[in-house]
Amino acid sequence: MSIRPILLAAGGTGGHLFPAAALAQELGRRGYSVELVTDDRAEKYGIDFPARAIHRIPSATMTSKSPVAVARTFWQLGQGYLDALNLLKGVEPRAVIGFGGYPTLPPIFAARSLKIPTAIHEQNAVMGRANRLLARFVDRVALSFPETKKLHRRAQAKVRLTGMPVRDAVIAYRDVAYVAPEPASRLLILIFGGSQGAHFFSELLPQALSRLPSPFRWRLTIVQQARDEDVASLRQAYKDINVAAHIATFFRDLPERIATAHLVIARSGASTVAELMSIGRPSILVPLPHALDNDQLENATRVQDGGGGWCIRQEDLTPERLSREIERLFGAPELLAKAAAKAKAMAQPYAVKKLADLAEELARENP
Known part of the structure; x- marks a missing residue:
């Protein structure tokens, strides 16, 4: 050496x-x-x-x-x-x-x-x-x-x-095929996004999921990153609406969790986008607003243009809209499977x- x-x-x-x-x-x-x-x-x-x-x-x-x-x-x-x-x-x-x-x-x-x-x-x-x-x-x-x-x-x-470039821990899951959810099966959603993203998602997700029909909510499993001060209230919010959830402040095994997710909701930093493409998973990307150079918006737009996910600006992402998007995508799993394939095709x-x-x-x- x-x-x-x-x-x-x-x-x-x-x-x-x-x-x-x-x-x-x-x-x-x-x-x-x-x-x-x-x-x-x-x-x-x-x-x-x-x-x-x-x-x-x-x-x-x-x-x-x-x-x-x-x-x-x-x-x-x-x-x-x-x-x-x-x-x-x-x-x-x-x-x-x-x-x-x-x-x-x-x-x-x-x-x-x-x-x-x-x-x-x-x-x-x-x-x-x-x-x-x-x-x-x-x-x-x-x-x-x-x-x-x-x-x-x-x-x-x-x-x-x-x-x-992505880490070996990400490449290890590149050959794990995406399996679209079947009718009545469990639905796994992964949510993460840095400190600001974590707080925004902690406020948004329970409100959005509470608007879904009860039989739909019972199928959900949420894996979500949250800030320390939000963990307790977020757990209680999911408990109140009968949604199974695993909450943590940081996931060291994030590539594995991406690989097991049916849908990822995240910010659109460069590493996040690269890992989603490398593993090949569909995503709803919410760029960090008010960024000086709008770099996350550019990243998310490239993913959307390539068919690998959906870009929604934070100011447009109300609980009602997110609820509709989640119900729409899980109601047509072929859309998720197509986005997963497109995302993987964009990887480098x-x-x-x-x-x-x-x-x-x-x-x-x-x-």
């Missing part, structure tokens, strides 16, 4: 860490050692990250345009840059690959200062703010979608279309190999 690692840099959320983990797994199979640099939020997602070392450096996200907030952000990023310089001098990576989020800025700029080859991977159909800034400076830009919005024209020549099963090829190219440039 290579002593000098390939360093991956990712913001501390699942949307950034999961594709980075997929690449780390593939690079490990090819004999490379991998190290990760991220922020403190990664504790929730990155505890099992396949890296020989995980580093955390100071970073900050631009959340306000006030002079004090801007100054504080730049001070933290500057401190992160100095820490990243020291880290890279000690680790001596053969390449640095970023996966978005502001924690990628210090290590990528430090790598550029040290003339270490760099690349970024964009998961969404719209370039994120950090990647948008970095695209002009890195050596390669890997994209998940062939037409990615807000990509700077100066970065076009560096582009490589790799697709969105070789994305992680293409991204690993790109990483190897960079590593060879810095022998």
Whole structure:
């Protein structure tokens, strides 16, 4: 195994860490050692990250345009840059690959200062703010979608279309066939969507399901992610309407739960969309509203246009509408089966190999 690692840099959320983990797994199979640099939020997602070392450096996200907030952000990023310089001098990576989020800025700029080859991977159909800034400076830009919005024209020549890599835990369920529900059988719905999505769905789902006929409700099994403060009230709400439900704040076995679901209701972050397509499951996607770049709306629209699911904006998703949609889809299971097949057809099963090829190219440039 290579002593000098390939360093991956990712913001501390699942949307950034999961594709980075997929690449780390593939690079490990090819004999490379991998190290990760991220922020403190990664504790929730990155505890099992396949890296020989995980580093955390100071970073900050631009959340306000006030002079004090801007100054504080730049001070933290500057401190992160100095820490990243020291880290890279000690680790001596053969390449640095970023996966978005502001924690990628210090290590990528430090790598550029040290003339270490760099690349970024964009998961969404719209370039994120950090990647948008970095695209002009890195050596390669890997994209998940062939037409990615807000990509700077100066970065076009560096582009490589790799697709969105998914973890081994997701690929393991790719060959599990979708089985449409039969008349009078159990109906399993999986609901998840980050902290904001979890709260919205916790309020919406019981209201929507309460409008279904009793015989229909008795067939349902709900598996739902919820915030800590919503768990008790959500359990009681389902109990009140006689719906079987399993509630948790986080599912570490999410790929398996996707594979067993008849219908998924979720936000439309890049990792969610990629995993739904890889496993091939029908979904109702509710993009995060008021997002700066509408990246989730773009992701969900691509899925809907490909026939793999249904995109409904949050402001349009009333309990009455969701109730009608659920009853309509389960009343015509062939629609669910068709969407599952379309979703799987949109998947990019070789994305992680293409991204690993790109990483190897960079590593060879810095022998």
